[in-house]
Amino acid sequence: MAKPKVAIFSMACCAGCALQIVNLEEKILDLVGAIDVVEWQEGLSEKSGGNYDIAIIEGSIVTEKEAEELRKIRQTAKIVIAIGACAHTGGINCLGNHMSVEEKKSIVYDGDAGKIDGLKDAIQPRPLNAIIKVDAVVPGCPINKNELVEAVKCLLLGKKFRLPDYPVCFECALKENGCLFDLDIICLGPITRAGCEAACPSINKECNGCRGWVDDPNQNAAKDILEKYGLSIEDIKKRFEIFNAYKTEIMEKKNA
Amino acid sequence: MHNNKNMEIHVENVTRVEGHGIIDVEIKNGEVTKCLWKIPETARFFEAMVRGRRYDEIAGITSRVCGICSIGHHTASQKATENAFGITISPQTEKFRKLLMHAENFQSHILHTLYLVLPDLLGMKSVVEVAMACPEEAKIVTRLHGLGNEMSALIGGRATHPITSIIGGFTKLPSEKELADMRKKLLNSLNDYFAIVELLGKIAEKIPVFTRETEYISLKNNTDYAILNGNLYSSDNEFYNNADYRNVMNEFCVPHSTAKFTKNLRASFMVGALARFNNNYAMIRPLARSIAEKLGLKAPCHNPFMNSVAQVIETAHSIEDSIVLIQEILEEGIKKECLRDIYGKADAVIKAGEGIGMVEVPRGLLIHNYKYDEKGKVIEANCVIPTNMNHWNIQHDLEKLVPELLAQEKTKEEIQLACEMNVRAYDPCISCSVHEMRLVNMDWK
Numbered sequence: 099m100a101k102p103k104v105a106i107f108s109m110a111c112c113a114g115c116a117l118q119i120v121n122l123e124e125k126i127l128d129l130v131g132a133i134d135v136v137e138w139q140e141g142l143s144e145k146s147g148g149n150y151d152i153a154i155i156e157g158s159i160v161t162e163k164e165a166e167e168l169r170k171i172r173q174t175a176k177i178v179i180a181i182g183a184c185a186h187t188g189g190i191n192c193l194g195n196h197m198s199v200e201e202k203k204s205i206v207y208d209g210d211a212g213k214i215d216g217l218k219d220a221i222q223p224r225p226l227n228a229i230i231k232v233d234a235v236v237p238g239c240p241i242n243k244n245e246l247v248e249a250v251k252c253l254l255l256g257k258k259f260r261l262p263d264y265p266v267c268f269e270c271a272l273k274e275n276g277c278l279f280d281l282d283i284i285c286l287g288p289i290t291r292a293g294c295e296a297a298c299p300s301i302n303k304e305c306n307g308c309r310g311w312v313d314d315p316n317q318n319a320a321k322d323i324l325e326k327y328g329l330s331i332e333d334i335k336k337r338f339e340i341f342n343a344y345k346t347e348i349m350e351k352k353n354a
Numbered sequence: 355m356h357n358n359k360n361m362e363i364h365v366e367n368v369t370r371v372e373g374h375g376i377i378d379v380e381i382k383n384g385e386v387t388k389c390l391w392k393i394p395e396t397a398r399f400f401e402a403m404v405r406g407r408r409y410d411e412i413a414g415i416t417s418r419v420c421g422i423c424s425i426g427h428h429t430a431s432q433k434a435t436e437n438a439f440g441i442t443i444s445p446q447t448e449k450f451r452k453l454l455m456h457a458e459n460f461q462s463h464i465l466h467t468l469y470l471v472l473p474d475l476l477g478m479k480s481v482v483e484v485a486m487a488c489p490e491e492a493k494i495v496t497r498l499h500g501l502g503n504e505m506s507a508l509i510g511g512r513a514t515h516p517i518t519s520i521i522g523g524f525t526k527l528p529s530e531k532e533l534a535d536m537r538k539k540l541l542n543s544l545n546d547y548f549a550i551v552e553l554l555g556k557i558a559e560k561i562p563v564f565t566r567e568t569e570y571i572s573l574k575n576n577t578d579y580a581i582l583n584g585n586l587y588s589s590d591n592e593f594y595n596n597a598d599y600r601n602v603m604n605e606f607c608v609p610h611s612t613a614k615f616t617k618n619l620r621a622s623f624m625v626g627a628l629a630r631f632n633n634n635y636a637m638i639r640p641l642a643r644s645i646a647e648k649l650g651l652k653a654p655c656h657n658p659f660m661n662s663v664a665q666v667i668e669t670a671h672s673i674e675d676s677i678v679l680i681q682e683i684l685e686e687g688i689k690k691e692c693l694r695d696i697y698g699k700a701d702a703v704i705k706a707g708e709g710i711g712m713v714e715v716p717r718g719l720l721i722h723n724y725k726y727d728e729k730g731k732v733i734e735a736n737c738v739i740p741t742n743m744n745h746w747n748i749q750h751d752l753e754k755l756v757p758e759l760l761a762q763e764k765t766k767e768e769i770q771l772a773c774e775m776n777v778r779a780y781d782p783c784i785s786c787s788v789h790e791m792r793l794v795n796m797d798w799k
Contacts, residue, residue: 108373109396110396111421112419112421113372113422113783115421116421117422118513121499121500121513121514123496123497123499123500123503130482139367139369139374140369140372141369141370141469141470141481142370142480160398163396164396190418191398191403193402193403193415194399194401194405196402202402203397203399205401206397206399207607213609214608214609214611215609215610216395216397216610217612220397239515240421281694282697297512298517301518301526302526303520303525306411
């Protein structure tokens with residue numbers, strides 16, 4: 099049987115999620131034996147140009163050109179996996195969406211914006227699924243590399259890859275960590291999807307919601323926590339924006 | 355016989371570098387009519403992202419400028435905020451931050467020199483091909499890279515985008531036993547490291563011979579090989595006041611690039627491992643110095659292709675300096691810091707003001723600069739990234755390199771490869787360089 103063809107693409111992002119693939123270290127040598135990495139601009143010189151079994155994509159879409167490229171990848175790939183917060187929720191790239199594209203260009207480039215070719219087709223940043231159908235998501239900023247390996251294995255075996263459907267608090271409690279709210283720190287553990295093994299709260303740093311909202315957050319429990327610590331929904335919302343500004347934007351449009 | 359009188363070289367995008375960059379060369383009747391290093395990378399407008407955000411969120415946002423040097427961004431950002439509020443950190447925190455910076459330097463230099471540059475020197479297309487052809491060496495490479503990441507994770511909580519390092523201190527420190535184990539692993543890694551140096555020594559003659567003297571800019575101080583602290587220093591003009599950095603960077607825009615370019619006293623300047631090596635050779639650790647002698651790199655060196663060799667030498671410095679730092683920390687004993695105190699440190703002193711943070715990251719000098727309001731929210735922000743500083747220097751290298759190769763009657767393929775290798779030597783991080791931030795109408799002191 100021919101090895102499955104896997105391509106890795108980077109849209110607008112810090113490239114930290116693709117780096118997690120390199121960070122598999124010696125495991126990457128096994129991986130390279132099981133799959134055929136046919137395209138990866140940052141790692142290989144070759145470019146194959148299509149018919150992928152799996153396309154792994156990091157980053158948000160911030161130009162028309164990228165949107166077009168993404169549609170082309172979708173047409174030629176059997177399975178598309180969005181990796182990392184930028185691809186999944188739009189990530190921090192959407193944090194500036196309270197300003198128009200023109201406003202952003204003018205603050206950053208002053209009067210020069212008009213003459214720079216690469217800025218002409220800039221659009222408001224958005225996640226992949228705002229443009230194409232995504233088959234699976236490996237969330238996080240950066241991703242949990244083991245979760246990516248699991249996702250690839252599942253999808254190659256024809257199984258559906260499922261993410262945990264409970265909040266980070268659940269994993270945090272299992273580790274018997276103290277609660278950061280007791281230190282007056284706003285933590286998004288109660289509403290954020292688990293699967294990171296409570297990476298941040300376990301070392302005394304608040305959860306900033308990089309894995310996105312759990313499907314059915316227990317709103318009453320969340321409200322109880324806020325009340326107990328004298329916090330408002332606005333406090334949480336502002337924090338949640340860091341990695342989920344696109345979702346907040348969509349929700350506000352719906353409510354308007 | 356000239357077989358290269360007319361040629362077009364168009365590489366879109368240069369592979370084995372982070373981000374998107376294009377080499378565009380056109381030769382007509384033996385004359386170079388076009389030679390451009392273009393940056394089409396899409397802009398991310400970080401300025402818009404951080405405006406109005408609280409001081410304690412900023413490092414976590416701006417570290418996302420770059421996944422590969424996230425520790426450097428995180429640290430520069432914290433230093434800028436601490437500078438704005440007048441916060442001092444303990445000598446112990448200082449040591450742990452330096453360890454964290456070394457861990458990143460170690461990881462990133464191995465990634466660049468061995469995953470991205472080595473295939474060129476072996477005449478191969480990618481590290482995958484290298485892994486197939488030399489499985490034993492590939493294992494050494496992944497072991498070294500893994501150790502750099504393990505050290506980042508031990509101090510920072512994970513390999514990419516550190517968690518534990520916050521304004522004023524750390525939310526969690528490793529135990530003394532964990533540190534002692536790490537010290538042992540670093541000592542043991544030297545065998546792997548020496549094996550790599552051996553290998554590089556054998557293929558070093560594949561590094562192109564090319565000289566173009568330029569201005570070398572880095573941090574510099576009197577106490578160490580500057581990574582975490584120091585003053586702006588130019589090989590042409592000695593020290594600058596850090597607050598005057600804008601007058602050293604002189605950022606400007608060109609139509610074919612979404613990244614801003616910089617220049618100072620000459621046509622262009624260079625930052626990164628070679629610039630640091632040239633400016634701070636006297637402060638480098640003895641092991642690194644012996645490797646430099648072995649690989650034949652002398653300061654000052656004006657061959658940009660040798661940047662990768664300087665990175666290999668700096669890797670030895672990072673390993674040795676980390677071993678010494680850990681020893682010092684263990685001898686002094688780790689002082690436990692109260693979590694509530696660390697978290698409360700900044701809250702107690704928030705004030706309107708401006709701060710600058712400068713560090714040396716794997717690719718060179720990194721500058722973060724913020725202006726805060728009285729509630730500790732960002733009004734304006736600016737970052738200047740090493741790859742921005744190097745873009746214009748790459749442009750000037752290519753302008754000298756292409757005619758030289760043409761005169762040597764090199765083929766199109768050879769010229770193209772040399773151009774790509776030149777770009778790669780700088781270890782560019784292009785998405786970083788198009789992050790974009792900018793200050794407007796700011797009243798600079």
